[in-house]
Amino acid sequence: MSQYVLRRLLIAIPSLLGISVVLFVVLALAPGDPFSELATNPNVPPEVQAALRAKFGLDDPIYLRYLHWLNAMMHGDWGFSFVSRMNVDQLILQRLPATLYVIGSAQILALLIAIPVGVYAATKPYSLFDQIANTLAFVGFSLPTFFTGILFILIFSVTLDWLPFVYTTDIKGTGIHWVLEMIRQAIMPVAVLGLFQAASMTRFVRSAMLDVIRLDYVTTARAKGLGQAKVIVKHVMRNAMIPVVTLIALQMPAVFGGAIVTEQIFRIPGIGSLLISSILSNDTPVVMAVTFVFACLVVLFNLIADVLYGWLDPRISLR
Amino acid sequence: MLDKELRSMIGDVKDGRMDRRAFIKRMAAVGLTAPLANQILALGGVAMAEGPQVYKPTKRGGGGALKLLWWQGPTLLNPHFATGTKDQDGSRLFYEPLACWDPDGNMKLVLAAEIPSVQNGGLAADGKSVTWKLKPGVKWHDGKPFTADDVVFNWEYAKDPATSALTIGTYRDITVEKVDDLTVRILFNKPTPFWADAFVGAPNTIIPKHLFADYKGAKSREAPANLSPVGTGPYKFVEFKPGDLVRGQLNPDYHMPNRPYFDTVEMKGGGDAVSAARAVIQTGEYDFGWNIQVEDDVLLRLEKGGKGRTIYAVGGDTEFIALNFTDPNTEVDGERSSMKTKHPLLSDPAVRKALSLLVDRESVKKAIYGRAGRTTANFLNGPEKFVSKNTSWEFSIEKASKLLDDAGWKPGADGIREKDGKKLKLLYQTSINGPRQKTQAIVKQACQKAGIDVELKSVVASVFFSSDVANPDTYAHFYADLEMFQIPLSQPDPAQHMRRYLSTLVATKENKWQGTNFPRWVNKDYDATIEAAESEMDPVKRAALYIKANDLMFQDTVFIPVQHRLKVEAAANNLRPIISGWANETDNLHDWYREE
Numbered sequence: 034m035s036q037y038v039l040r041r042l043l044i045a046i047p048s049l050l051g052i053s054v055v056l057f058v059v060l061a062l063a064p065g066d067p068f069s070e071l072a073t074n075p076n077v078p079p080e081v082q083a084a085l086r087a088k089f090g091l092d093d094p095i096y097l098r099y100l101h102w103l104n105a106m107m108h109g110d111w112g113f114s115f116v117s118r119m120n121v122d123q124l125i126l127q128r129l130p131a132t133l134y135v136i137g138s139a140q141i142l143a144l145l146i147a148i149p150v151g152v153y154a155a156t157k158p159y160s161l162f163d164q165i166a167n168t169l170a171f172v173g174f175s176l177p178t179f180f181t182g183i184l185f186i187l188i189f190s191v192t193l194d195w196l197p198f199v200y201t202t203d204i205k206g207t208g209i210h211w212v213l214e215m216i217r218q219a220i221m222p223v224a225v226l227g228l229f230q231a232a233s234m235t236r237f238v239r240s241a242m243l244d245v246i247r248l249d250y251v252t253t254a255r256a257k258g259l260g261q262a263k264v265i266v267k268h269v270m271r272n273a274m275i276p277v278v279t280l281i282a283l284q285m286p287a288v289f290g291g292a293i294v295t296e297q298i299f300r301i302p303g304i305g306s307l308l309i310s311s312i313l314s315n316d317t318p319v320v321m322a323v324t325f326v327f328a329c330l331v332v333l334f335n336l337i338a339d340v341l342y343g344w345l346d347p348r349i350s351l352r
Numbered sequence: 353m354l355d356k357e358l359r360s361m362i363g364d365v366k367d368g369r370m371d372r373r374a375f376i377k378r379m380a381a382v383g384l385t386a387p388l389a390n391q392i393l394a395l396g397g398v399a400m401a402e403g404p405q406v407y408k409p410t411k412r413g414g415g416g417a418l419k420l421l422w423w424q425g426p427t428l429l430n431p432h433f434a435t436g437t438k439d440q441d442g443s444r445l446f447y448e449p450l451a452c453w454d455p456d457g458n459m460k461l462v463l464a465a466e467i468p469s470v471q472n473g474g475l476a477a478d479g480k481s482v483t484w485k486l487k488p489g490v491k492w493h494d495g496k497p498f499t500a501d502d503v504v505f506n507w508e509y510a511k512d513p514a515t516s517a518l519t520i521g522t523y524r525d526i527t528v529e530k531v532d533d534l535t536v537r538i539l540f541n542k543p544t545p546f547w548a549d550a551f552v553g554a555p556n557t558i559i560p561k562h563l564f565a566d567y568k569g570a571k572s573r574e575a576p577a578n579l580s581p582v583g584t585g586p587y588k589f590v591e592f593k594p595g596d597l598v599r600g601q602l603n604p605d606y607h608m609p610n611r612p613y614f615d616t617v618e619m620k621g622g623g624d625a626v627s628a629a630r631a632v633i634q635t636g637e638y639d640f641g642w643n644i645q646v647e648d649d650v651l652l653r654l655e656k657g658g659k660g661r662t663i664y665a666v667g668g669d670t671e672f673i674a675l676n677f678t679d680p681n682t683e684v685d686g687e688r689s690s691m692k693t694k695h696p697l698l699s700d701p702a703v704r705k706a707l708s709l710l711v712d713r714e715s716v717k718k719a720i721y722g723r724a725g726r727t728t729a730n731f732l733n734g735p736e737k738f739v740s741k742n743t744s745w746e747f748s749i750e751k752a753s754k755l756l757d758d759a760g761w762k763p764g765a766d767g768i769r770e771k772d773g774k775k776l777k778l779l780y781q782t783s784i785n786g787p788r789q790k791t792q793a794i795v796k797q798a799c800q801k802a803g804i805d806v807e808l809k810s811v812v813a814s815v816f817f818s819s820d821v822a823n824p825d826t827y828a829h830f831y832a833d834l835e836m837f838q839i840p841l842s843q844p845d846p847a848q849h850m851r852r853y854l855s856t857l858v859a860t861k862e863n864k865w866q867g868t869n870f871p872r873w874v875n876k877d878y879d880a881t882i883e884a885a886e887s888e889m890d891p892v893k894r895a896a897l898y899i900k901a902n903d904l905m906f907q908d909t910v911f912i913p914v915q916h917r918l919k920v921e922a923a924a925n926n927l928r929p930i931i932s933g934w935a936n937e938t939d940n941l942h943d944w945y946r947e948e
Contacts, residue, residue, distance in 0.1 A: 128596075
């Protein structure tokens, strides 16, 4: 098992290097530079713009800039944002808690809904429960988050006036009051994102379960006289979870991407909104760092998925 | 125009034969507003009185939290590095200038003890220097005194090219010297009628020498105070998250009595203008929303039974249609719209006049801008003393048709007018922006009725406004017959704005289209007028010169002004913000309060 994990880790390193080269080149070739905004400002002479470009190393050839970046990255230096002149790691760390809190909760909510609903629907296919669950799931993943987000705002903030729709990181107060406020302001974004995720996941869990539930060994287990609950949990679910784990693991980084929309709607100061505003202002070091973090997450969660396969089905790690 | 009589009245006030109030009353009798009368006095060399006091709270603090919503949050808090107004707005919470601008474009004291004038000896008669007296007893948030050294340091800091300050344009060509601890003198290398640029307004606030002295020049990025400002302002710095949040708390040692009113201030960034309007006007989650560029009918709907309202500030921004004086369709030496060509259609003054008659400014206002726009005939719409009263506009398809008929443009078989085999077909471009496309449609319709065929084109804003030399779609290339946009007037003075159209500044291939005269209009009279205005120290004569410059543009129909645009903000019903069309939204924050 440990050899298997090590092997996977070693494969991850060249993939990350490759990804970083591609990202760097694409960003360097993209039109626009962080100081183009200054061009229309009559107070900023063109020399200043040129001096800034030289100072921030934008005039060097791409390969030099890449090597410089890689070298700095190895030493733990993520560079600094051209726009806020703040260190990039500091900027990302400031945004991380909100992202983890909101996106993480949404993912947990999605799992809490999808697994029981999917499993139960699969044990009673085409029952009333299954049909209702299916319909709702279809509706759920057909509605984009920007639509449900605004719908929620109109219902719960504007009409009912129950929930705030602007997410703030500095809620005043301490103790239980603070916790309650944190929960209150996260309800809408978590619900929007969580329900969207849950919808597609429910469908997936159901079909994975149905695939397994018809296999001979399940019938054998039943024939031996095992209870329904034991058969489902011990025999069916464990095997059905393998594709589900893949889906969840690969969806983790994508959730960050999908959250860009949700973060914009609810003004959540997360990584997604940082990425959007940095792209709009051509703040290359931040865009590079954030996309690279995404890439690392994809690789990392792939790794986790691989390890989980090994645990769910020991045969995989032996191969 | 101000005549002899007015001059003698100003003289009377100056010499004490008439008091200010009587003067203002007499001005009001002839239809001038009190602030304008005050300004005329200031122009005439009478020291400016402080504007009417509207601030009501009688003690410092006790106002609770002030929650501001900026849909683009500040990304840095050093005014010298501010790339846009959002950054200036954020740093202005903590840093202060010597003076700021009130809603009428008058100067208001902040860190200065008095407004320099010829009378108090602050302004040199030759316009080559200005002396500022600083308010005594002002302290930085860390307790150190604010002195002339700080002011001089800001000049040294910004003008050093290695610092890469974006304010360098303001400070590079002046000299600032310390007279004594509380007096600084600014020396100009030529007569400068508009002397109130350096150290005035939100873009030119002052940072403390004792915290930045070690970070002048190449090390400017490393200053810890870049991220945690220590200023003299009404609020002390608490917390900053770029693009997301800026927080401050009441400064108990603030140098203005009974101010500030609020105990804490918070500026939240992100999102879009419509939802910002909703959070302020409809749900009341926030007290103030910045720059609400939303169509008026949306705002009116939000305002119904809401917890907030929209407020408007008059500045000098004009949405205009520019006419091309050169031919965009003929290439000469590899250059379109070359100065060696003449526009085949628009060089006929009758066509230009007819086009002006076909722009229905009233409909544009009603259908699009609503309360945020005013119809106008002038290119220069502010400050008020520079606005021409000699012009007027009219919308009349009949008059336009008659004008074209008389000039020999007769409708052809397809209904489109033509003359000497040239058809009256025009390409009309602008940036992609809802209100602009709607305006294009309104203008096109009227033109069609008058027999002019107009083709519409819209270009993505980031391309249209870029300085990209290789892109033919920028406004400076102007490879179209008509184009529409606005150039913000960022100071309560027209000098910078009006000199753009000098014939020496025509945008050409040679200067890589960095020239600012994009209509490529050449008028010797205009050049002479602007030149005279730039060295004219008599403010009354100077205002007359700019009015003349505007009227020259009007006579030649260089621009067809569509709307004089106002600033739009959203505010809670009980909030009393002071917003000036001549300043950043936070420039008068020390005077904001809440009506109980």
